Amino acid sequence: MHGTLSDQSLIYLQIAQMLEDDILRGVYREEEQVPSTNELARAYNINPATAAKGINLLVGDGVLYKRRGIGMFVSPGAGEKVLEKRRAAFYDSYVRPLVREGRSLKLSSQALLDMVAKAAQEGE
Amino acid sequence: MMNETGVLKAEGVCKSYGQNTVLSGLDLTIQPGKIYGLIGRNGAGKTTLLGILTAQNTMDAGAVTYDGQPVWENQWALDHLCFSRELQATLVSGQNAQRVKQYLRAAEDFLPHWDGDYARRLLEEFQLDPKKKIFQLSKGQMSMVTILIALASRAPITILDEPVAGLDVVMRERFYRLLLEDYGQTGRTFIVSTHIIEEAASVFEDVIILDQGRILENCPTEELVAQFAYLTGREDEVDLACRGLQVLSTQQMGRRKTCAVRGEPAALSAAAGAGDVDLVPMNLQKVFVALCGHGDEL
Amino acid sequence: MKRCMRFLLRLHLLPAAGVSLLFAAVSLLLGFWGDISFFRSYYTALPLVVVVLLFVFAASFTTSGVSLALSMGARRHDLAASMVGGFLLGTIVCVALTVLTAMVPALAGWTDRDTYGVMLLLSISPVSWPMLALVYLLAQGAGAFAGLLMLGHKVLGVILIALFWALASGLVFVAVMIPAAALETPLGVLPVALYLILGGLSVLFLLLTGRWVLRAVVR
Incomplete structure (x- = not known):
């Protein structure tokens, strides 16, 4: 390999x-x-x-x-198809693990959402 | 492209050496056109099995057929097979007193599809001295002879026994490349018996695991690997997650418990998602240890 | 079958006959150069040398050649059959070689010929040829058998080898002299007994070797 x-x-x-x-x-x-x-x-x-x-x-x-x-x-249109596919998997691959990790760190849902908003702003 | 329809099949093969039962009721089907990896512990009987498949060794019971015909003393069937053995330093008399040149001449004599040009090219690439006696070669050079015979044989079903023993990592990579190139061009069937599992795993389409005289698994590599994982976390969470799955071994450190588990891929990811457990995939080598370790190794 | 014959020819017949031919050529060369005593000792040894070569190469064939052939996909039946055929062929070739070499001194007009013992007899008494053939065949059969004994029962193998080497020169002498001598003396029974013994032993060794080949495995 x-x-x-x-x-x-x-x-x-x-x-x-x-x-x-x-x-x-x-x-x-x-x-x-x-x-x-x-x-x-x-x-x-x-x-x-x-x-x-x-x-x-x-x-x-x-x-x-x-x-x-x-x-x-x-x-x-392959590019779009790939994006669609990844969007559909995004929830299970990224969001759920994020929430789980957040929970294990004892972060509140609000704290999580705030963090996400902050990161989104940084990105812009 | 070779298009042989031949299926090599072993049914109910039993073999004992004195009191020691090596193979018992072994069934194996080799479909043409794939690269198989044959893995098993030392002494599991890989070489014995391969010898029996090629009618070079006898069995106590069972049948080995090629395309439905018995292989034993059947020149037509034998012409489709090549068993390139592992050469060893220990045997000074007998076969290993031969020179490399004589070994290759014997191959040329008997193997009907032998490609002399290919053999010469490989001889040059591997920098093997044909005048040297086999027992004078290094272990790595002996492996190169094994590889040379197998590749140049151009046999529809080619078997290599420990072809990478003694080779450094660069040569091993070269071998996998040579093997894949040949397979890409000819599509012939290869069975590679090896101890170096993980490196070779990506080359094997199917894997055959021999353990305690029987074939434990014979299926596509990735399908097999997808059924195994480690579940790790706090012991109570792990125990919960493991329900419904086959637990192969367990390791505990304080309250952290790690279980090697087996189940359908869907069941595995469901188990991981359910609680606070980590799912760590296992590679083929780890799967092998989990299946054939017979202990609580992880 | 053809492949096994080619293999056997290359591993056994060619080297045995080849070295014998070389030896014969060297001894004849010595004769042409006129060093009679040197020549005589080489020349008269030819049959014995042939016997030893046939024995040794046959032994090496069963020790390593058979398992090599099997590991390359040869059939046991073909191997056994080609051994018998190959040994017979080897016998004929070597007898021809020996006899032709024996004829040379007469053709070359060398006068010392009465001291050429075995070789002289061979050149004047064709009665001894079949017996020589049997000795050559026995050498190969015994060699093959000794070879396979060495694989499993080293001690027995060594014993057989030692025995054969001890008897070899005697065998050659007896085989050639007795039938020839029998022409003049009423030794009727002895040649026949000798034919039976040599022939019987040859067949025995060949059968035992053949049987072993048919069951041979490469582990």
Whole structure:
């Protein structure tokens, strides 16, 4: 396993996530080709089947599509789809853990909300 | 791309050496076109199993077939297999008195798909001296011979026994790359038996765990790993979270309790979300220790 | 089957016959250069040298060659069959080599020939050839068997090897002299007995070795 992959979550999920991040960052634009499963396998020293699983996940989500005989391409509107997906997961992945952590630190709900507001302001 | 339909199957295989039962009622199916990792403790019988699968060793009971035909003394079946063994320094007489060159010539003699050019390229890349006798090689060099034979064999089902023993990390990485390159080009079936589990885990599509004479698990690596996790936190919270899950081992430090648990991925994340427990994923190596440690190692 | 024969040829027949040929060539060269005593001692030793070579390479084949072949996917039946075939072929080749070498002094017109013992007899008395063939075959069979004994029962193996080396020169002498001598004396029974013993032992060793090969495993 190479480079930026970790053993903290399943590899195919990391592959999918990485490709999603790349799409959001503009590394791959709409209608551009993404690396093939073999290229990904070579780059990260992973089994091609694992890479394929990650790609298929994105195909299932409509983020990528297949052009027969050529390869995998970024779907039109993929960026939006990824954002939607992440927004939907945002509550479970970030908000809930935040609240749980807050609770274990004995912060009141109001204190939490104040903190969130403050951070939001800093961001602007 | 090789498109063999051959399935290598072992059914009810039993093998004992005297009083010592090594394999008992072992069933294993190897589907073509995958890279399998075979892991098991020292003495679990990996080499014995591999020898039996390739008709190089006998079994007391059971059947080993390739594409439905028995493998024993069956040249057609044997032509599809290559068992590249681990070479060892201890055996000075017999096979290990051979020179590397002679070992390779024997491979060329018998392995029908042998690729001489590939072998020569690998020989050069690994900087192996063909004139050296096998017992004069370092452990790492012996592993390189194992790798060379396996890759150049171009056999539809290729088995490597401890191919990375004695190799430094750079060479190990090189091996995984070579293996994946070959697999990418040919799609042939590989079975890699190894002790270095975590490094190799990402290369294995499926993992086979051999423990106490039986196959404990034979399934896709990521599917297996997804079923395991550590739940850690205060002991009462952890106990609550562990309900409905299989607890494999426990470690306690003061009131902190850590349990290695197994369950469906959905059940695991539900358990973690329920109370104040941390869910820490386990990698393949840790899963292996949890399953085959037979103690309260974590 | 073909692969096993090629393997056996390379590991056993070629080296054994090759070194024998080299030895024969060297001894003949010594003859051409005229150093008669040197020549004689090498030349008359040829059959014994061949016997030893056949024994040693056959032993090495069962000690390491068989397990090497098996680990590369050879069939046991093919190995056993090619051993028998290969040993027979080796016998024929080595007998031919020995006999042809024995003919050279006559063709070259060397006059000292009555001191060339075994080799002289071989060149003038074809009756001794079958017996020589049996000795060569026995050497290979015993060698193969000694080789496999060395794997499991080292002590027995060493005993067999020592026994064979002790008897080897006697065997060659007896094998060549007796049939030839029998032409002139009424020693009727002895050659037949010798044929039976040598032949029987050869077959025994080959059978035992073959049986072992059919059950051989690589652990």
